[in-house]
Amino acid sequence: MTIFRFALMRGLRKKSMFAALFAVPLAMIFIRPLWTPENGAGFVFYGMVILFAAFSLVRLIMTDRVSGTIVRIFAAPVTTFQYLSQNLLAYWLILGIQTVVMVAVGAMLYEWGIEMAAQLILCYTVFAVASIALSLAWTSLFRSKVISDAVFSIVVSFMALLGGIFIPLSMLPDILRKIGMLFPTYWFSNSLLGIRDGAASREYWLSLLIMLLLSAASLLYGSKRRLE
Amino acid sequence: MEASAGLSDSLRREMASIKSVSLYEKIAIVYRALGILLLYILWVQTDSGMAGLFLLLVLLTLMLLRWRFPPLGWTIVIDQLAVVGVTFLWDSSRYVLALGMFDAVYLGCPFLAIPTVLYSVIYKPESILYLLLAQSAFVGMALWGWRNHQEEALRRMDEERSRYYETESFKQELLAANVQVAKMAELSERSRIASEIHDHAGHEIVAAYMSLQTAQALFETDPSQAKELFSEALGRLESGMGDIREAVHNLSPFAEFGVVTLRRLCEKFLHCPVEFIVYGDPSLVSVYQWVILEACLKEALTNVLRHADPNKVRATLDITPHIIRLCVENDGVNKRIGSAGLGLRNLQQRAKAVGGNVSTDQTDCFRLVCVLPINQKGC
Structure with a gap:
């Protein structure tokens, strides 16, 4: 688990990264209007924080690839599976800890209840998996980090628009909704709606399942391109 | 030296054309992606239910799985079973069976298309599906033939290259052995010369030396004996010189060299x-x-x-x-x-x-x- 340990250390080494991973979400949770049952914008905005945090972490894999470090890593008896799985697990663990801290503070501040907190943690961690997988697939498309970052920001803004982050899903035109269904952000918003509607709702579990399917597809794509 | 230096002209031509070796694979990927895209458009226009979306995502995931791990080609059976299952909820999904047919033929395992064939036999869908299946099978067969041809050419190239390198290596070994043999022959000849001189001329010269030493000691006391020994030593030296001359004469090569x-x-x-x-x-x-x-x-x-x-x-x-x-x-x-x-x-x-x-x-x-x-x- 050497790669896992170093991926964890590397993920938290930079102060800016540490701040983005923990300070921003914690600052968000104390903004009370974001977390009222009527508004609920904080829940979806936090999803975007996860998405960008995942992308920032997965960029480290791209850095390895672009800088040629990956050649040196693979000179050791390390398989692609070991390298990827340990890196991605480390990133997922960082995002998982962030989510647990965030939801725990939120639950204490806004009296969410254990069931809702558990559902939120599950939803955010599954979305973290989808975000990491999507970022991996995305970074595998590019050789330049600058272009990758710029285009990702544009695409994420579309994903957020079609995924019900800025506009509620119910207000989206039918055709845009159907296009949005191809992105994990849609199912993330949908699962949050499921939590709001009631415990163990069909929509909630269905959304998690689709997010996992999208993650599997993204991981399969991202694990091959320009990595071997 | 170039790696292709020892290859035949026909194989060099094959090598030039083989640069597009993965083109058939790219076409197959585009064909499958097109199938998935058409299914998505069909889903948007007809049903838009969750079963269709699930089918779409499952097919996409399995397609990527086979792309990532080619030995998992048998999973196209799962694709077809999933499609057949979803047809009960979303009738139009049956068109995507054509992708299963394409993959089965392209992979060279037509029996993997049994679920599609069984569905066609049992449920007797409209003729457009048969047409789609036939078209997919045809495309699959064309790409399969292309792939087989390229793989065969690659195999032959590998064999010829392997033979070429084996011959080169054998030649190098022979040349090295040649040098080794020449050195061994030189050593052996050197040893033979040493033995020749030691066994014949050497003994005579040592005996002459000893006779001369004795003659020197007897020169004052017994001149006649000394004279006799001196004559004997001269005779031995003459014999030794004769041996050396003979050895040198025998060693001279008959063929000219150098x-x-x-x-x-x-x-x-x-x-x-x-x-x-x-x-x-x-x-x-x-x-x-x-x-x-x-x-x-x-x-x-x-x-x-x-x-x-x-x-x-x-x-x-x-x-x-x-x-x-x-x-x-x-x-x-x-x-x-x-x-x-x-x-x-x-x-x-x-x-x-x-x-x-x-x-x-x-x-x-x-x-x-x-x-x-x-x-x-x-x-």
Whole structure:
């Protein structure tokens, strides 16, 4: 688990990264209007924080690839599976800890209840998996980090628009909704709606399942391109 | 030397065309992606239910799984079963069975399309589906044929390359063995000479020396005995000299070699005058090195005959304590020689086998230079 340990250390080494991973979400949770049952914008905005945090972490894999470090890593008896799985697990663990801290503070501040907190943690961690997988697939498309970052920001803004982050899903035109269904952000918003509607709702579990399917597809794509 | 130097012309042509080896794979990926995209459009326009979306995502994931792990080709059965299952909820999904048919034929395992065939037989869908299935099977078969052809060409190329490298390696081993045998022969001959001198001349000379010592001691006291011993010693020395002469006579090679051979080669060349100059001590050159130098000179003179019309050829043999350098140069080159021919390549390999090198230069005249290292005696 050497790669896992170093991926964890590397993920938290930079102060800016540490701040983005923990300070921003914690600052968000104390903004009370974001977390009222009527508004609920904080829940979806936090999803975007996860998405960008995942992308920032997965960029480290791209850095390895672009800088040629990956050649040196693979000179050791390390398989692609070991390298990827340990890196991605480390990133997922960082995002998982962030989510647990965030939801725990939120639950204490806004009296969410254990069931809702558990559902939120599950939803955010599954979305973290989808975000990491999507970022991996995305970074595998590019050789330049600058272009990758710029285009990702544009695409994420579309994903957020079609995924019900800025506009509620119910207000989206039918055709845009159907296009949005191809992105994990849609199912993330949908699962949050499921939590709001009631415990163990069909929509909630269905959304998690689709997010996992999208993650599997993204991981399969991202694990091959320009990595071997 | 180029990796393809020993390959036949037909295979070189194959190699040029094989650059597009993965094109059929790319077409297959595009075909599948197009299928998934059409399914999505169909889903948007017809049903838009969750079953259709699930099917779409499952098919996409399985497609990527097979792309990532090619041995999992059998999973197309799961694709088809999923499609057949979803047809009960979303009727239009049956069109995507064509993708299963395509993959089964493309992978060369038509029996993997059994679920599709069974569905077609049992539920008897409309003729457009049969048409789609036939079209997909046709595309799959065309790509399968293409892939097979390319793989066969690759296999043949690998085999030929492997044979070529084996022959090259065998040749190198033979050349190395040749040098080894020459060295062994030299050592064996050296040992035979030592034995010859020790067993015959050596004994006579030692006996003569002892007789002379005794004669010296008796010279004052018994001159007649001393004189007798002196005569005997002279006789023994004469016999020893005779043995040495005989040994040397027996050791002299019948065939000419060395500088004499090279000079004779130059003299026999009637196309134009050849100037042959030797610097250094020829006794430093081993027998196997003379063989290579002779081959180099022959090759250079043959090249002159073939490709040049010179006024004069100049061959210089420099022998220093560490290297031997044979340089053959001529003017009047008619045409420039491109890559090294077979004779020159063989020479290069022979020189390489003994740690030397053969090179050519065509800047102002044609020049062939052979450099061989001189091994210290006993090394």
